[in-house]
Amino acid sequence: MAERASTGVQSVERAFELLELITNARYEVTLSELAELADLPLPTIHRLLRTLVSLGYVRQLSNRRYGLGPGLIRMGEVASRQLGAWARPHLAGVVAQLGETANMAILDGDMATYVAQVPSAHSMRMFTEVGRRVHTHTSGVGKAILAQLDDAHVRRIVGRAGMPTPTDHSIGDVDALLEDLARIRSRGYSIDDNEQERGVRCYAVAVPGMPSQTAISVSGPLTRVDEQFAARAIPILTEAAHAIAADIENVNRRS
Amino acid sequence: MAERASTGVQSVERAFELLELITNARYEVTLSELAELADLPLPTIHRLLRTLVSLGYVRQLSNRRYGLGPGLIRMGEVASRQLGAWARPHLAGVVAQLGETANMAILDGDMATYVAQVPSAHSMRMFTEVGRRVHTHTSGVGKAILAQLDDAHVRRIVGRAGMPTPTDHSIGDVDALLEDLARIRSRGYSIDDNEQERGVRCYAVAVPGMPSQTAISVSGPLTRVDEQFAARAIPILTEAAHAIAADIENVNRRS
DNA sequence: AAGTAACTTCCACCATTCGGAAACATTCGA
DNA sequence: TCGAATGTTTCCGAATGGTGGAAGTTACTT
The missing domain is CATH 3.30.450.40 (GAF domain)
Known part of the structure; x- marks a missing residue:
């Protein structure tokens, strides 16, 4: 995102940043690719992704890569x-x-x-x-x-x-x-x-x-x-x- | 959401809960209505909404009500x-x-x-x-x-x-x-x-x-x-x- | 099979989140 | 129009939830 409030909830911002990166990715993206793009430590990303996966907004495929989840469809x-x-x-x-x-x-x-x-x-x-x-x-x-x-x-x-x-x-x-x-x-x-x-x-x-x-x-x-x-x-x-x-x-x- | 991981990031979960509630609302929803539906304190909701507004996933209208923001369209x-x-x-x-x-x-x-x-x-x-x-x-x-x-x-x-x-x-x-x-x-x-x-x-x-x-x-x-x-x-x-x-x-x- | 790279889990620490209280804004009724 | 009631927003110290380095696990490559 081009702009963000400095007083926003950091973890929420980070979660959405990951969602945007996955949206911009070709189809699937690896944890390491996300870490590089987001410049955040792996465990931080992993924890946020795990939350997003459990909520249905991100999917983890059998090859361990991540893609967008179906929960976004209705909201969109x-x-x-x-x-x-x-x-x-x-x-x-x-x-x-x-x-x-x-x-x-x-x-x-x-x-x-x-x-x-x-x-x-x-x-x-x-x-x-x-x-x-x-x-x-x-x-x-x-x-x-x-x-x-x-x-x-x-x-x-x-x-x-x-x-x-x-x-x-x-x-x-x-x-x-x-x-x-x-x-x-x-x-x-x-x-x-x-x-x-x-x-x-x-x-x-x-x-x-x-x-x-x-x-x-x-x-x-x-x-x-x-x-x-x-x-x-x-x-x-x-x-x-x-x-x-x-x-x-x-x-x-x-x- | 029917299921959620107990070790998820709480603030991320709450942010998405609010998004779901806004999605389910007729069109616009007030802060008080969200507070009642989410059973969270007003300032907590306000802070999360402010973050979501700044990121573009929620809009605040001139009548102070909240609706979904355009950032969700592309992801959806x-x-x-x-x-x-x-x-x-x-x-x-x-x-x-x-x-x-x-x-x-x-x-x-x-x-x-x-x-x-x-x-x-x-x-x-x-x-x-x-x-x-x-x-x-x-x-x-x-x-x-x-x-x-x-x-x-x-x-x-x-x-x-x-x-x-x-x-x-x-x-x-x-x-x-x-x-x-x-x-x-x-x-x-x-x-x-x-x-x-x-x-x-x-x-x-x-x-x-x-x-x-x-x-x-x-x-x-x-x-x-x-x-x-x-x-x-x-x-x-x-x-x-x-x-x-x-x-x-x-x-x-x-x- | 062994080595390497990628991913996942753990947990102590502290930075960020939280929410009660106060301040502010809007709406409603007289 | 004004005051009261209601709804929203801001503030800030306490504490809890998020963080990330280290260790463990899994998958891939040779």
């Missing part, structure tokens, strides 16, 4: 359902009309996390894994979310999260960011222009009235996602955002 | 992919031919856990949530798995897990279970006849050659799932089991 599905699966048809509509990858992300602590994605059918396309956390100041969705907040709140978020600059287009100081946010507010949408990743452009709009700060985006390679594309994309994105908002309003009305 | 998807999503088309074939719910389960510690399911189109149908853990001795899939193991191994598993009898059809002692397993071995398939749940019958076969002990089943109400049904179902189940095994062999060959 419920989380997905709660956070974004119902947005998928709207995102699919965006992809159908624009031909590029559509994402939805929410403000998650001081970061933005992708919670739904419908990928473009192009071979060369934006692929961002659902569940991935990114900095708000370098992502289209992140900036669309920040533009909804007041400047003091923005300062707190980026102050805590930091402002790394992954590319030479990235914004690195809060004043420049606040200027960009002002532009986003007046223009109605946000642009990530090679800021998160070279060669990638992204347009994003906020989803109004959501329980968590939310934005949706469409993104792809510079060759296809240009200003001409934007002229078509923004109304479609905006309409999808409003449709998603209407959906959640209906869900809330039903429960 | 990877776990699902590793454990059972690739079996889904075969299970769907079973359902298409037989019209009843098909499940796949794996041995998970001393229990069996459902890792894939394709439900019947009937209104009245077997519904078992993916991720759910059940006792081996009372479930069709569990007994199909146990029948693959030697008697000493079976004794260890049920000795540790216990042998509760949820219905008056359930097997409650290990000798009767071993006799049933002998029958299963000679007959080639397993039957859960009102043993796990009244009114439900299930036929199951083991999937050969899997990294984890695995079985698939078809189940439904007594009125439809009878011996006549079994005569049709067993060859179809057996064929699906072999097709799944062939799939995993191909996956292993590719990596």
